Amino acid sequence: MLKKLISELDTLSNKEKAEIHSKFFKTGKGDYGEGSIFLGIPVPILRKVAKRYQTLSLDNIQKLLDDKIHTYRFVAIIILVKEYEMGNDEKKKEIYEFYLKNLSNINNWDLVDVSAPNIIGNYLYNQPKIIAKKTLQTLAISKNLWKRRIAIVSTFFFIRQNRFEETIEITKILLKDKHDLIHKACGWMLREVGKRNQKVLESFLDENIKKMPRTMLRYSIEKFEEGKRKSYLKK
Numbered sequence: 001m002l003k004k005l006i007s008e009l010d011t012l013s014n015k016e017k018a019e020i021h022s023k024f025f026k027t028g029k030g031d032y033g034e035g036s037i038f039l040g041i042p043v044p045i046l047r048k049v050a051k052r053y054q055t056l057s058l059d060n061i062q063k064l065l066d067d068k069i070h071t072y073r074f075v076a077i078i079i080l081v082k083e084y085e086m087g088n089d090e091k092k093k094e095i096y097e098f099y100l101k102n103l104s105n106i107n108n109w110d111l112v113d114v115s116a117p118n119i120i121g122n123y124l125y126n127q128p129k130i131i132a133k134k135t136l137q138t139l140a141i142s143k144n145l146w147k148r149r150i151a152i153v154s155t156f157f158f159i160r161q162n163r164f165e166e167t168i169e170i171t172k173i174l175l176k177d178k179h180d181l182i183h184k185a186c187g188w189m190l191r192e193v194g195k196r197n198q199k200v201l202e203s204f205l206d207e208n209i210k211k212m213p214r215t216m217l218r219y220s221i222e223k224f225e226e227g228k229r230k231s232y233l234k235k
Contacts, residue, residue, distance in 0.1 A: 014040035036070040050078040065105040121157025187219025
């Protein structure tokens with residue numbers, strides 16, 4: 001099954017689109033995606049391919065995740081998310097632990113964003129709050145960019161359940177982060193909080209606006225009405 005999947009992906013590859021994807025995901029020397037190889041296949045097509053391999057074993061998913069070809073890893077993650085969604089509690093725990101062991105392979109923002117809420121967020125939401133808090137904090141203080149992004153983006157699952165405390169706490173930890181991808185992710189999650197409860201977002205902003213990177217602030221207030229948005233940008 002694995003050989004068939006790889007063959008199918010290789011057949012769908014597009015050199016011109018691959019070059020575009022490589023630039024978009026910053027694969028140049030010294031960039032955050034350095035070394036990753038793209039096949040140039042659009043995401044909707046990758047999702048259709050993944051759907052045909054939803055019973056792929058974790059051993060074979062591991063082989064895909066270990067590959068330098070980013071497209072293989074993306075498909076592996078899509079399959080893993082679906083297997084998690086379909087699994088019982090025992091299977092969910094197995095996939096959660098498998099995911100944690102593979103954090104080094106989840107090394108670009110698309111891989112994080114498509115999986116962290118659905119696996120890490122989902123699993124931790126159903127654990128005691130102290131476990132969720134400790135796990136997310138540990139990820140948030142990591143020196144690894146992608147672990148920090150996983151920490152904040154995982155809280156999207158909590159947000160969807162109208163539980164905001166984890167997002168607020170992790171964002172506070174990341175306020176002084178230097179990386180633009182963390183500023184954007186935190187701003188995105190804050191915006192999602194605000195879409196559900198603007199008072200919670202405004203309370204956070206009023207307390208922390210002087211500490212927030214401008215990108216984080218701009219992302220967080222995108223849905224505010226124009227007058228209020230301009231007011232916050234002047235503070």
